[in-house]
Amino acid sequence: MQTALYPGTFDPMTHGHLDIMERALRLFDSLIVAVAVNPYKHPLFTVEERVEMIQEETESWERIRVEPFDGLLIEYAHNMGAQSIIRGLRAVSDFEYEFQMALTNRSLDSSIETVFLMPSEQYTYLNSTIVKEIAHLGGNVSQFVPKGVERRLREKLPQPEHE
Amino acid sequence: MQTALYPGTFDPMTHGHLDIMERALRLFDSLIVAVAVNPYKHPLFTVEERVEMIQEETESWERIRVEPFDGLLIEYAHNMGAQSIIRGLRAVSDFEYEFQMALTNRSLDSSIETVFLMPSEQYTYLNSTIVKEIAHLGGNVSQFVPKGVERRLREKLPQPEHE
Amino acid sequence: MQTALYPGTFDPMTHGHLDIMERALRLFDSLIVAVAVNPYKHPLFTVEERVEMIQEETESWERIRVEPFDGLLIEYAHNMGAQSIIRGLRAVSDFEYEFQMALTNRSLDSSIETVFLMPSEQYTYLNSTIVKEIAHLGGNVSQFVPKGVERRLREKLPQPEHE
Amino acid sequence: MQTALYPGTFDPMTHGHLDIMERALRLFDSLIVAVAVNPYKHPLFTVEERVEMIQEETESWERIRVEPFDGLLIEYAHNMGAQSIIRGLRAVSDFEYEFQMALTNRSLDSSIETVFLMPSEQYTYLNSTIVKEIAHLGGNVSQFVPKGVERRLREKLPQPEHE
Amino acid sequence: MQTALYPGTFDPMTHGHLDIMERALRLFDSLIVAVAVNPYKHPLFTVEERVEMIQEETESWERIRVEPFDGLLIEYAHNMGAQSIIRGLRAVSDFEYEFQMALTNRSLDSSIETVFLMPSEQYTYLNSTIVKEIAHLGGNVSQFVPKGVERRLREKLPQPEHE
Amino acid sequence: MQTALYPGTFDPMTHGHLDIMERALRLFDSLIVAVAVNPYKHPLFTVEERVEMIQEETESWERIRVEPFDGLLIEYAHNMGAQSIIRGLRAVSDFEYEFQMALTNRSLDSSIETVFLMPSEQYTYLNSTIVKEIAHLGGNVSQFVPKGVERRLREKLPQPEHE
Numbered sequence: 001m002q003t004a005l006y007p008g009t010f011d012p013m014t015h016g017h018l019d020i021m022e023r024a025l026r027l028f029d030s031l032i033v034a035v036a037v038n039p040y041k042h043p044l045f046t047v048e049e050r051v052e053m054i055q056e057e058t059e060s061w062e063r064i065r066v067e068p069f070d071g072l073l074i075e076y077a078h079n080m081g082a083q084s085i086i087r088g089l090r091a092v093s094d095f096e097y098e099f100q101m102a103l104t105n106r107s108l109d110s111s112i113e114t115v116f117l118m119p120s121e122q123y124t125y126l127n128s129t130i131v132k133e134i135a136h137l138g139g140n141v142s143q144f145v146p147k148g149v150e151r152r153l154r155e156k157l158p159q160p161e162h163e
Numbered sequence: 164m165q166t167a168l169y170p171g172t173f174d175p176m177t178h179g180h181l182d183i184m185e186r187a188l189r190l191f192d193s194l195i196v197a198v199a200v201n202p203y204k205h206p207l208f209t210v211e212e213r214v215e216m217i218q219e220e221t222e223s224w225e226r227i228r229v230e231p232f233d234g235l236l237i238e239y240a241h242n243m244g245a246q247s248i249i250r251g252l253r254a255v256s257d258f259e260y261e262f263q264m265a266l267t268n269r270s271l272d273s274s275i276e277t278v279f280l281m282p283s284e285q286y287t288y289l290n291s292t293i294v295k296e297i298a299h300l301g302g303n304v305s306q307f308v309p310k311g312v313e314r315r316l317r318e319k320l321p322q323p324e325h326e
Numbered sequence: 327m328q329t330a331l332y333p334g335t336f337d338p339m340t341h342g343h344l345d346i347m348e349r350a351l352r353l354f355d356s357l358i359v360a361v362a363v364n365p366y367k368h369p370l371f372t373v374e375e376r377v378e379m380i381q382e383e384t385e386s387w388e389r390i391r392v393e394p395f396d397g398l399l400i401e402y403a404h405n406m407g408a409q410s411i412i413r414g415l416r417a418v419s420d421f422e423y424e425f426q427m428a429l430t431n432r433s434l435d436s437s438i439e440t441v442f443l444m445p446s447e448q449y450t451y452l453n454s455t456i457v458k459e460i461a462h463l464g465g466n467v468s469q470f471v472p473k474g475v476e477r478r479l480r481e482k483l484p485q486p487e488h489e
Numbered sequence: 490m491q492t493a494l495y496p497g498t499f500d501p502m503t504h505g506h507l508d509i510m511e512r513a514l515r516l517f518d519s520l521i522v523a524v525a526v527n528p529y530k531h532p533l534f535t536v537e538e539r540v541e542m543i544q545e546e547t548e549s550w551e552r553i554r555v556e557p558f559d560g561l562l563i564e565y566a567h568n569m570g571a572q573s574i575i576r577g578l579r580a581v582s583d584f585e586y587e588f589q590m591a592l593t594n595r596s597l598d599s600s601i602e603t604v605f606l607m608p609s610e611q612y613t614y615l616n617s618t619i620v621k622e623i624a625h626l627g628g629n630v631s632q633f634v635p636k637g638v639e640r641r642l643r644e645k646l647p648q649p650e651h652e
Numbered sequence: 653m654q655t656a657l658y659p660g661t662f663d664p665m666t667h668g669h670l671d672i673m674e675r676a677l678r679l680f681d682s683l684i685v686a687v688a689v690n691p692y693k694h695p696l697f698t699v700e701e702r703v704e705m706i707q708e709e710t711e712s713w714e715r716i717r718v719e720p721f722d723g724l725l726i727e728y729a730h731n732m733g734a735q736s737i738i739r740g741l742r743a744v745s746d747f748e749y750e751f752q753m754a755l756t757n758r759s760l761d762s763s764i765e766t767v768f769l770m771p772s773e774q775y776t777y778l779n780s781t782i783v784k785e786i787a788h789l790g791g792n793v794s795q796f797v798p799k800g801v802e803r804r805l806r807e808k809l810p811q812p813e814h815e
Numbered sequence: 816m817q818t819a820l821y822p823g824t825f826d827p828m829t830h831g832h833l834d835i836m837e838r839a840l841r842l843f844d845s846l847i848v849a850v851a852v853n854p855y856k857h858p859l860f861t862v863e864e865r866v867e868m869i870q871e872e873t874e875s876w877e878r879i880r881v882e883p884f885d886g887l888l889i890e891y892a893h894n895m896g897a898q899s900i901i902r903g904l905r906a907v908s909d910f911e912y913e914f915q916m917a918l919t920n921r922s923l924d925s926s927i928e929t930v931f932l933m934p935s936e937q938y939t940y941l942n943s944t945i946v947k948e949i950a951h952l953g954g955n956v957s958q959f960v961p962k963g964v965e966r967r968l969r970e971k972l973p974q975p976e977h978e
Contacts, residue, residue, distance in 0.1 A: 116605035279442035
């Protein structure tokens, strides 16, 4: 049985992340979405909130689990019995960072393969940081994130007053 | 009438920024230089100082206005009646970030076009951050910024003592 | 009056080219689509056919002309009274080639500015070469090119026999 | 059952190709190596020779088949019952070309996913063209290709006379 | 006599840095490794520790000196009598940053040349930041740094408790 | 004594090539400019003409030799007693190709180091192919190449008739 692990900060999850999850599920028997605690990145949402947002959107899906994780990714993947780590690859700048991480992970544990998938082109330039910036400035993010995430962004972020 | 908006932090303005402004004025009827307040970036100069430095260098120019702005760029451009947003494109790393911003802005308001101009090659690798670093370390920045900006940098930055 | 020139081989024109033409027309008073003869590239369609295909798709548009051209682009732009050259910018590999051409053109005639526009993201990875390859192998190109172009591709290219 | 298809010209197969095949076999139930006829590329080896060289190196492997193919890759993958297309991703220049192909293939048949794997870093800059150039100039290619391929390169290519 | 200067933060030195030092020593008569104080980067190790770690690994080498430095790199290189600045070039993202620095340095002092060397490919994606992250998460960094550096990383970084 | 080898096709030599030669001579004791015969590239000038053009421009220089070469570059460098191969690095697209060549050469002979130098930024986007194209179309190339090269280009290339 092929288990794939899809790690990330997911602060918050976007439609681009959901797109990659669907593609991974078509290729592998089971998918673990691993939400990194990442305290040094000062995420907007707690790890519990980030796990919950993904669970809400994927609760009708089969063969998928959402879990928080801390520590070294490659050890976590090994402990969870995953044979592969899934990464979405969108742009050249992603490419170099992702290659660095993948080669480093391979040098730490060569039995786990990093697999790159390509999101739908409408999500090529979408990322969580830009979604938070737009939401913070009062912009409409409904095309970038699911409804539940949009609601939580509104609750979490003080909205600018429009005159 | 075609109004273009040239947004940036301009902390401080360099010869590269002036170069782009001149090119934009040759193509469009009117240019608004929009100086982002950007408190999260902790700019060295206040937004008032940054507006002033650009006004000083462009005061003899026609068809140009310099304005501070806050909030969502695309809404501001819309409110100012601009049909286009001007961005200088220098290097591959610029390219990806600028594409992300341009596609995001387009998805928020498709009536405003992002237009990329190329600065003179002598400014290809010039940016405000490196100018501040050099000035901070006591280096000579007279070839990178106008005289007025150079003077303000000296006033603002504690100079290292040379033995 | 601002006249922009959009040069290319257009062998054949795709939806990506039409997208750039529409964007350019929103920003400039008049647009000249300049179809390069380019005999060294051994185009599939003659320059007359390439001009015709663009004319057919844009015949209801105003402020646009389609013309064949030969020789040095920057001289042609100058002779046509254009202030700017329009280029679509899609990917990093485009970027470097386009910068090289734009800087070379600027060094030959600094009064003409190269302006880069970004096509809709659905056309980011579309180009004429790949369209010809797919058509040649019998694939369906209706999502990449207008109907008239699709028909001409079928006429021009020997279709593979399907068993 | 997950069947992956690994297409290429393999003119000739290198250690880098074998590396990707091994990685793909760890992730998928079965692998079809699809050798493109590609007459327009004027390959050095016939498609039969290219198929044979791969078969010789992989004959003791299970769950792998090597087949020649002609025509549209995505149709071939569909006809072979593959759910995914495997591509090795080595460098930024690969990245853009591969993305273009993958997005084009997806637009032709969205049920087949392109999966990118990363070869061992010692093969990052290895490709068939450079191997042929070195062999042609009399250089030693034993570190780049299996012994059988090296022998065939020597037979195929006229060796320069060393004084 | 050709003196080259190899500047960096070296927080901490990796095998990739040692690799570049060896290559530079084969080309130049003398090498100064210049360890930037860089207080704004909040290095993990003090500049004294960083100098010491490099000295320990290179103490049997000839024609090399390790020195701390503060202030403007190009002035320091000039004062030390260096004709060139050595930089390791690994990836595209390095490339653009390094070019910016090199062109800026050249505009400040055109008599000093920046020379780019390529580390061994096994170090292509290695950097100090990733080494610190892995060490911090309790991973094994022995393949990335010399033994002395590994020991100091263990002493400096609180290890996570493994259950 | 440090001997560097600067290989290329030089079809024809440009100001960018001369710029790199001057930089290399400041760093190394002696420089061999190695002009590749390269029959497969169908150069415009014969190898004798290409050697001559470089010799004419550098005849007053010391410590430099210009030689034609054929065969494997790394063997030639070894036979000439060079410790390093000089390459000009201009843009990201150069970067990947040059890295591939440098790593391949290193794998064939690890005793010879590839050294990358950066041309003056005014030559960043200059190359021989574009110079030939402009000259062929009757454009003025005097800013790109020395006078002697310009004259030979005019003799070699049929000029378009201007009406």
